[in-house]
Amino acid sequence: MTTLDKAKYELCLRLGDNALIMGHRLAEWCGHGPYLEEDIALTNISLDYIGLAGNLLGYAAQIQNNGKNEDHLAYLRNEFEYKNALITEQPNGDFAQTMVRQFLVDTFSYYFYKELCNSADDMLKGIAEKAVKEEEYHLRHSTEWMYRLGDGTRESNERAQNALNDLWMFTGDIFDMPQGYHELESAKVAPEISKVKQSWETKVKEVMQIACLKIPENAYMQKGSLTGAHTEHLGYILTEMQYVQRAFPNSEW
Amino acid sequence: MENKDISQGPLWEVFIQGNPGIPHKHAGSLHAADAEMALQAARDTYTRRNEGTSIWVIPSAQITASSPEDNGAFFEPANNKPYRHPTFYKVPDGVKYL
Numbered sequence: 001m002t003t004l005d006k007a008k009y010e011l012c013l014r015l016g017d018n019a020l021i022m023g024h025r026l027a028e029w030c031g032h033g034p035y036l037e038e039d040i041a042l043t044n045i046s047l048d049y050i051g052l053a054g055n056l057l058g059y060a061a062q063i064q065n066n067g068k069n070e071d072h073l074a075y076l077r078n079e080f081e082y083k084n085a086l087i088t089e090q091p092n093g094d095f096a097q098t099m100v101r102q103f104l105v106d107t108f109s110y111y112f113y114k115e116l117c118n119s120a121d122d123m124l125k126g127i128a129e130k131a132v133k134e135e136e137y138h139l140r141h142s143t144e145w146m147y148r149l150g151d152g153t154r155e156s157n158e159r160a161q162n163a164l165n166d167l168w169m170f171t172g173d174i175f176d177m178p179q180g181y182h183e184l185e186s187a188k189v190a191p192e193i194s195k196v197k198q199s200w201e202t203k204v205k206e207v208m209q210i211a212c213l214k215i216p217e218n219a220y221m222q223k224g225s226l227t228g229a230h231t232e233h234l235g236y237i238l239t240e241m242q243y244v245q246r247a248f249p250n251s252e253w
Numbered sequence: 254m255e256n257k258d259i260s261q262g263p264l265w266e267v268f269i270q271g272n273p274g275i276p277h278k279h280a281g282s283l284h285a286a287d288a289e290m291a292l293q294a295a296r297d298t299y300t301r302r303n304e305g306t307s308i309w310v311i312p313s314a315q316i317t318a319s320s321p322e323d324n325g326a327f328f329e330p331a332n333n334k335p336y337r338h339p340t341f342y343k344v345p346d347g348v349k350y351l
Contacts, residue, residue: 044297
């Protein structure tokens with residue numbers, strides 16, 4: 001594997017794991033949504049993310065080229081091998097916590113995939129072009145909820161503000177990119193991450209201001225998702241997600 | 254009929270246009286807090302399988318409907334006037350959605 005291929009592989013894992021864990025978290029709302037329409041919306045978005053994970057992990061497996069497929073990557077890796085950003089694995093909590101987490105992640109996804117549409121790698125470009133249309137809708141959905149929760153009742157504002165305070169420490173980790181990413185940047189395979197971060201900051205600031213929510217200042221930033229230092233929550237997610245494959249190895253359906 | 258359960262928001266009627274140029278058709282109803290959220294919920298609930306090119310949402314409370322008692326006065330006078338029905342024309346081949 002060339003160093004560029006290795007870097008692409010690592011990027012696909014990072015993005016694919018983000019999408020898979022995000023999709024899994026949202027799927028936990030299935031049948032538990034605050035009301036029917038929102039239940040459908042959350043699981044709809046969940047399926048978009050899981051589909052995206054399938055594409056990205058499939059491409060990772062293709063680059064790796066050792067006879068394994070996306071299912072191996074999804075169901076047979078342990079916590080420390082997972083590369084998803086810490087924010088995606090945080091618990092659903094109340095609806096405000098889910099939506100604030102979603103808004104922070106959707107904003108990243110939207111701007112990242114928008115830029116990735118210009119990738120010099122045809123496969124990544126294709127995946128991004130499909131994803132960005134979905135992400136545009138996801139972001140619209142979670143943005144509208146920020147306004148309604150933040151600028152709604154005293155209770156909804158309090159819950160959204162608490163969620164923002166709790167989740168903010170995980171936002172720095174979103175922009176950590178795997179080894180070799182600079183090479184992907186210079187080869188125009190992946191977008192300049194500093195540019196994506198700038199768009200993310202501008203959008204988050206703008207929306208939070210309209211939503212009457214305060215962004216925490218000088219906060220400590222927890223990192224470590226790329227080196228396997230996940231929060232305790234990921235283990236529980238994988239235990240549930242990988243159960244069938246672990247209990248009945250090689251089963252197919 | 255107004256929906257009294259405010260926990261899910263008021264009721265909205267959803268109309269979907271299946272193809273450009275044809276009328277919006279009633280698809281169903283849903284609950285949402287306001288018009289923008291109703292539009293998004295309609296997208297998730299009724300257009301997931303590529304059904305539409307355009308969506309309208311209308312507060313159910315804004316619809317005035319005829320009641321069954323009106324049926325006699327409203328519809329029966331038309332029954333004995335067959336010349337009002339466009340059944341004496343041949344529809345040209347190739348006309349869709351008529």
